[in-house]
Every structure is written in C-alpha cells, then in structure tokens.
Amino acid sequence: MTDTNALEAAAFRRLLKHLNEERTDVQNIDLMILAGFCRNCLADWYREAAHEAGVAMDKDQARERIYGMPFADWKARHQHEATPEQLAAFKAAQERHG
Numbered sequence: 842m843t844d845t846n847a848l849e850a851a852a853f854r855r856l857l858k859h860l861n862e863e864r865t866d867v868q869n870i871d872l873m874i875l876a877g878f879c880r881n882c883l884a885d886w887y888r889e890a891a892h893e894a895g896v897a898m899d900k901d902q903a904r905e906r907i908y909g910m911p912f913a914d915w916k917a918r919h920q921h922e923a924t925p926e927q928l929a930a931f932k933a934a935q936e937r938h939g
Contacts, residue, residue, distance in 0.1 A: 856883075857883075857907060857909070860880060861880075861907075861908060861909050861915075862909075865918075865919045866919075868920060868921060868923070868927070869881060869920065870923050870927045870928075870931055871927065873931060873934065874927070874930045874931050874934045875934075877934070877938055880904075880907055880908060881904065881907075883907045884900070884903040884904040884906070884907040884908075885900075885903070887903045887906060887907060888900060888902075888903035891903070
C-alpha cells in the first residue's frame, strides 16, 4: 500500500525546491496574478496545518520553513519592487477572483 502522506510530502518538498532554488526569478506577485497563491500563502497554510496539529508556530517561523531562510533575507536576495504593470495585473486578478 502506498503512503499517500509520504508522496504528498515529497511533492511539497519538490515544489519548495522548485520555487526557492530553481525559480527564484518568479516573483510572489506574479504567482498571485497567475495562480492565486504565492510563497507567503504556502507559509500561511503551513502555519495553519501546524496549529491544527497542535504545533505552535508564528508567521516568521512558517515563512522561514517555506523560503528556506528568514523572509527578510529572501526579500533582499530575490524579491524586486513590483512594477506598475504587475500592480495593475494583480488588481485585475483580485477583481476577477473576488
């Protein structure tokens, strides 16, 4: 019998590796525009899952788990100021998705 949790965990680890090592060029705002979630959303979902499991975790701890480093370090290394075009696309995406 296949351990679904192990497969899901492996896929999640692969997603984090992809986002944080292979595609650091993809900005969170672009993820939000196209997919409706970003690395910060993953951190929020991770923290919510921790709380459901009875594990105390704050936002910074969850973000460090998702980003693989403190969020401030990630921002300094990889995150750029959003362009006016990105901000407009983000606003349009929010209006489409409510």
